[in-house]
Amino acid sequence: MRKILIIEDDRLIAELERDYLEINGFETEIAENGDKGLELALNKEFDLILLDLMLPIKDGFQLCREIRNSKEIPILMVTAKKESIDKIRGLGLGADDYIVKPFDPSELVARVNAHLSRYDRLTSIDKKNESSELGTITFGRLKILTKAWRVYVDEKEVKFTNKEFELLLFLATNPNIVFSKTALLDRIWGFDSYADVATVTVHINRIREKIEGENNNIKLIETVWGAGYRFKI
Template sequence: MKRILIIEDDQAIAELERDYLEINGFEIEIATDGDMGLKLACSKNFDLILLDLMLPHKNGFELCREIRKKREIPILMVTAKKESIDKIRGLGLGADDYIVKPFDPAELVARVNAHLSRYDRLTSVDKPMSMQEIIVGKLRILPQAWRVYVGDEEIRLTSKEFELLLFLATNPNIVFTKDNLFNRIWGLEAMGDVATVIVHINRLREKIEEDSSNPSYIETVWGAGYRFKI
């Protein structure tokens, strides 16, 4: 049974999320403030975290940053804020996706299932044998181990960062628009936009490029999109 941590200080919303997810076969634990949420997220094993943005003690941005240092599981931000800057900031700190309150509980369950399915596909030991490691310059991608190295240093990537990098690297020298990448990596069911792609590309460059302002691997093709250079 998949285990989900809900970090939400509004009891009514937390219970609504819990009830719908339990009905759909998930095991749920709830934290009502940032300190409790961080402690549970780092001390117990969960398959996904639903993270509210506005929390007592530590806000969702702080939690996302701290959790990402220790956990690579999907993080879905649940927020009442609609401003794009908040969404972009959350994605920049490592969130995989976001959903804005008020939301349809059935949609929330669908989004949770979608992220868990994508994560399971990425980390499955039953990947096709054709997915051999990819080596370009100092960059080494191990699809079956779900690991990335630059030289001898292992680079920690979120599930969406890894999926995006792997997709580009397995389709080298092909230009993909931001819309193409969003639909392929996040899926048509996601509620984000192309800003999500831009944030993840920038974050990947900061992690794998020697000079993120002059990238060697992920190239911007102005007016068209991005391509992975080999």
Template sequence: MKNILIIEDDMAIAEIERDFLEIEGFEATIAADGNEGLRLALTGSYDMILLDLMLPGMSGYELCKAIREKYDIPILMVTAKSEIVDKVRGLGVGADDYIAKPFSPTELIARVKANLAQYERLTNGGANRTREVHAGPVRINQLTHRVYVHQKEVEFKNKEYELLLFLVSNPDIVFSKEQLYERIWEMDAIGDLKTVAVHINRLREKIESDPQYPKHIQTVWGAGYRFKL
């Protein structure tokens, strides 16, 4: 049974999240402020964290960064802040996904399951894969999940790693935002497709010599993205 930590100061919302998670067979614990949330998160007892951004004691951004320094479990930000700058900042400090309030319980459960499934695939599925994938300046070891750019190791978060691996494994093929969202986030493209653009920009920052003029992760206007060798 998966154990999920809900860090949310609005108890009405937190209890709704907990109730629907428990109906789906998850265990759920609520922390009502940032300091308590961090204390619980750092015990290592949880498989996933649902994290609000606006919290007393410590912001969700600070919390996410502190958790990421120790654990690589899925973090889903659940917040009323829906501006693109907030999403970029949240994903930049290590969140795997983002859902804006108000949300439907069905969407929340779908995102929780998709993120958990992807994490399990990343951590347990390497034995059946080709050990290394090479494309352009990128070399990916799928058994260790290590990525090298121009022979230098670079750290990639869960979704960044999965997106890069998919593009590198399918060079010169153009994928739309909808296709990438469905493949990487494992949900129908009903979510905010800005998530894909944010992750593409993060990849460019890490592998391109000049992210403003990318040579490898290219935009094909009106169609999507491709990895160019």
């Protein structure tokens, strides 16, 4: 049974999320503040985290950053704020998606299922090919293990969130093709996501920081002004 961690200080909302998830076959655990949520997230095994933005003790932004430093599981941010800057900031810290309160509980369950399915596709290794060499894409100092869901720069592993890896892999497997922000948004986040084109920009910038760094000359992801991005080789 898949297990979901709900970090939410509003007990009624937390119980609503719990009830709908458990009706749909999930096991859940609730944390009502940031400290407890962080403790559970880091010390127990969960398949996905529902993370409220406004929490006592530690807010959702801080939790997202600290959880993402050691966990790669999907993080779905739940927020009552509608300002895009908060959404972009959450995604920039490693959240995979967000949903705005008030929300339809059935839509929340659908999003949870969608992110779990996407995560499973990205992280699963075909049992029939376990003894064979992992699929590898190499561009100079960058190496992507497509089946193991790992990225290396100069032979050192660099941690990527689900969406960052999916976006990098899509661009790397379609080199020298220009994709608009809208096309990338539809391809990686899907038509039903709350994300907007600014989300693509945030993720591209985070990927660049990780594979290029301040002193690197890799420069693989090129901005084509007025058109979009391409993985240049």
